[in-house]
Amino acid sequence: MTHDGFLADLAAIVGSEQVLAPGDAAAYLTEWRGAFKPVARAVVRPVDTEQLAEVVRRCAAADVAVVAQSGNTGLVGGTAADDPRRQIIINLERMDRVRAIDTDNATITVEAGCTLASVQKAAGEAGLYFPLTLASRDRCRIGGNLATNAGGLNVVRYGNTRDLVLGLEVVLADGRVWHNLSGLRKDNSGLDLNDLFVGSEGALGIATAAVFKLFDPIEQQVVGLFGLEDPVQAVRLQRRLNGASGHNLTGCELMSRQAVELACHHIDGCDEPFERPWPWYLLVELASSAKGDWLAQIMHDVVAESGFNAHDRAVRVATDDTAIGALWHLRESLPPAQVAEGASIKHDISLPVSRLPAFLARALPAIRDALPGVRPCPFGHVGDGNLHFNLSKPEGGDDDAFLALSARAHDVVHDIVVDMGGSFAAEHGIGRLKVEAMARYKQPVELDMIGAIKRALDPDGRLNPGVLVPAPDRGRRTAAASADDTGSGDRTARDARQA
Template identity: 45%
Template sequence: MTSDFLSACSAIVGSDFVLTKESEQYPYLTDWRQRYLGKALAVLLPQSTEEVARLVQLCALHQIACVPQGGNTGLVLGSIPDQSGNAVVISLKRMNRVLAVDVSNNTMTVEVGCLLADVQTAAAAQDRLFPLSLASEGSCTIGGNLSTNAGGTAVLRYGNTRELCLGLEVVTAQGEVWNGLRGLRKDNTGYDLRDLFIGAEGTLGIITAAVLKLFPQPRAQITAFAALDNADAALDLLRLCQHALGPTLTAFELISDFSLQLVLKHFPQLQHPFVGNYHYYALLEISDHESETHAIALMEQVLEQAINDGHAVNAVCATSISQSHSLWKLRESISEAQAREGKNIKHDISIPVSQIPQFIYVTDAELAIAFPGCQIVCFGHMGDGNLHYNVSAPAGSSDADFILQQPAINRIVHDQVHQFKGSISAEHGLGMLKRDEIKLYKSELEMAMMRAIKTALDPQNLMNPGKVL
């Protein structure tokens, strides 16, 4: 039966694109942090929506589960199979074409295997902006961004991936193709099927193409780095920036001093923006459609007021593109610096923006009591309430022993998130890693409604089973 199935797969995509050797499969079976290794009957690499549909039909016929995969940069084990070896991975990376650009409608239609960076470049070639921006943009794909409803650094102004998508093409669990590639900003004709598939992590169907929103290219983007005494000052600075800068404020990132020190330790070619160290920092960016001169004046005026009002202790404004890139590199290198330092326990959480300082103080204190010496790597998109609140082992202790404490540490962090009316997953999704954890914080009614949707659209439970639910 297995050989017949694999032969039929080869007839659809070609034998070169049905990977069965362990060495060929390995990159598709391990997660980005290389902490988990799944198994697969095969890795399949279709090149068209028609091929995806035929593969899904074949899987339904043979009762074989499908695990859709994009760039495999996720952090919650959502895009790799379990260890049973009974599923196939359907990698969409060969489906990487830009299908159409409608400059007047400010839309771009792409296949989901397109790298995020390539979509940004294609938009820029038409003097347009696709604003989704992530540290992994050189390797993550649009399909993965849609499946996890990725956020990134520009959510404050442009929204997350759901807000940046107008239409989808989806292969259903039955192998049918729903063509919803409509570039409409208003379409009030019933249930919003598009939003069901965005953020569903491939558990309801396989997204194969999307219509994305584009925006006019700003005339100037100005970046600044502000030094802060504490997290409360960050909230005060954010309020000031929102009042003074309005919609020009594109990004507001919070960085703890410990996070910055990790980056400087592991990336010595990068420079500290200031002579001394401070408790927290804010990375700000504005996008201006008037002129660079106007943007710089706006930023300098806000920073001067922030220092005069005591919201910031020091600040530096980038005066060139290279300086701006250097400041962003400090922020974007935090995750890699953590990985080089050792294992850590990651939390991708969202909290009401107004409650972020209090959450940090309370949770820091609880962890310090329960796990003396543990080190908090706190950074993230404060402008939209998304923190990456990661916990590292005490200096000189064993990473392996510390990782065994993950359930207890998760309980402290996630219980506090719940107390502050937040979410235990802001932009990474649930995948396999948080599938059971979410049951502690969602009501049974909410879980039942999610299960009902899953059953209705995927009654055989062949679409990425064991993820989300």
Template identity: 70%
Template sequence: MTDALIATLRDIVGTDDVLQAQAASAYLVEWRGAFRPTALAVVRPADTQQVADVIVACANAGCAVIAQSGNTGLVGGAAANDAQRHVIVNLERMNRIRAVDADNATITVEAGCILSDVQQAAVDAGLFFPLTLASRDRCRIGGNLATNAGGLNVVRYGNMRDLALGLEVVLADGRVWNNLTGLRKDNSGFDLDDLFIGSEGALGIITAAVLKLYEPVVQQVSALFALESPAQAVRLQRRLTAASGHNLTGCELMSRQAVELACTHIDGCEEPFDIDHEWYLLVELASSAEGHWLLDAISSVVERARREHEWVDVIVAHDVEMSRRLWHLRESLPPAQVAEGASIKHDISLPVSKLPAFLERALTAIREALPGVRPCPFGHVGDGNLHFNLSQPVNAHGPAFLAQAGAAHAVVHDIVAEMGGSIAAEHGIGRLKVAALDRYKSEVERDMMRAIKTALDPDNRLNPGAVVASD
């Protein structure tokens, strides 16, 4: 049966695009190293019909299909784990820009398009696609949609769910659903697009999408604030939003420890102020309207803080190079943690108003639970998403520290759940957090998720073991 399936897959996509053994090794990796993926084969279809034919062939052979785009996920969502029954469908060959509709401000792209290429296609059309991630030169649109990616501009433009106007999806039975309409209003039934966005390939394989575009930014200002507390950061983001007319596009909180690691390990990072501070808030204001009023908005917020006797210091980027340096500092935080040694990561979200209380509780609790741990919280304070990451104690044994991950997750996630937050803000569930759903999702919610999975994928052929636990 295995040989027959491989022969059929080669007939569908071509011999050179059915990879096994060493030829498939580049696709059998996982970003964090938490999984050791294995699969029968990696198949690279060139178009939507080939994806459909591959799914049917795999179903007939009793095999499962794991969708893969840029393979930059952080929770093992594309980590196939069965060398006999799992076939990875990698969409990198499906990388065409199908259409740009300037008057409708939309772009229709295939799932294998690299994010930075979509951004450039929008620029070439005189428009702007706002999703931005540190992995933009590698991640692909299919994965961005499958994980409902957020990134640095969520506070202004929303997640991928907010940026998508329609999808093309291959279902578990091989049928193709085409909803590439570009409509901004359609109440003719259930919103099926939303079922697939964020479903991590467990309900269907997204092969194309219509995405929103915006007018290009012509006025942009970045600034780095040195602060005394996260509560001050929350107040500043609210005031900047109001003063700029809701043109706050980025709002990133960074802890002292995180910045220190970046300055130690990453070229081009340097201490931004003459003295160290406990917290930093990096903001960006941007608008398609001409003028210099965004700079005035920052000045007015700083003046108000000082009138009210709030301690604040600020660096305003007056040119592109200074802005690049400030954002390089923020984007260097994850690789700096890697360079420092082992780390335990949390991707959590809470109402913005609860972030200060969460940080106070969680920092105290985790230091008690893991003596010597170095918390490195940072993230998107504008939308309530924090990466509450923990670096190993100085001179600690990395594997021994990672062995405490379960205890650390319980401490942090219990506090998040008690405060009404989520344990998976923007990275998804994948395989990494499936078991945690039994603890943090209600029985009603888990039953609804299983019902949807069963309805769309009754034989559990699409990414089994991800998002919804396999029976």
């Protein structure tokens, strides 16, 4: 089929104004971090699942690949289409309905194009609480949260996105639709396919809607900010607070001195929190749906028992909304502050919480030796072992020259992480950025299993090609399929990548 004929077919499904040529689609072809330069044959914007499924069927018939996109806030190139002849982007932002709220079942059913903030708002208006929260809540969308199994600031209490999902609606590679929006809290009638699709980055199917758990609204909340000499203190404080509060620790964020310094320098409303700077800062939040103010007393008790004084210059405790907002503003300002400072090499890693101090003790001197003058800015979710081990360029350094050192930095950091039993991709996903890291660090048997699942659900590699697993070689598809019959094709490709 000709180029014009194919796009005319898509326009007949979604409307001509919803099929955008590359020249009219700049907003959809701009990658959030700027590490990729997306290109695609067109951007298509369906309004419902039926339209999306029909678009996927037409693409399958025309041998065109599809890259699903929702809020376009990903950090690993997960929606950065890279073939202007054979790929289209399907943007889901028009699919933004809240389909249902079941207050007795405490669930909400929403479409993938809903912003995270709009889902939080809808839950609140129904007298309930949706706990997933990210700094990008006003722009990121549910489809991306599902695709990356987003974590965020409340993971220590409520879990990742996967832990909140009770059901999905998914369009498969051949255009069939799997409907599983029952909202069941128990269902052992087969494999848990929800878990298979959450975190698969659009490479196995396109999630178009989801049923999420809701919770009772927060009735009491207290936030503490501590100045610390050592990350070991942060680990011990979070354990003590979680136990003393009856596991009502909802946020636990470690921040390095360098990260806080950049926020105070670049972001309005961020000021040095104590009379003197500290090497490390720990922001903790206790929150509960139970009425009362007993969490504030628990915070003060733990502060005293841990050797802090509630009036000490190294701790601030906030219980009113304004003071709480000011403390969280400091934490949420760290990413934009690093952007304002210039080039930054980013790492999204995780380890068992107990090993974070040892990791920092190894990784900080190692990266300073490898990249002289680098300014490490680690911060992140110490409550679940997830750190953003980010590196700002040397003062006065050139952005491009520093970013050219990314591969060296990744090798140093990821080698230490994996050696200590951690993960090189904690909450941002693999995307296109970390496919080679998958080949380097994952067990061969794990890569074989991932490849087998991909081939089973997307045998022609049309869903987000190049994400999670390398894109198929179109000219060698038949030969590869024959090799797969003996189990050797995927291993051969992997060994070549590792070499």
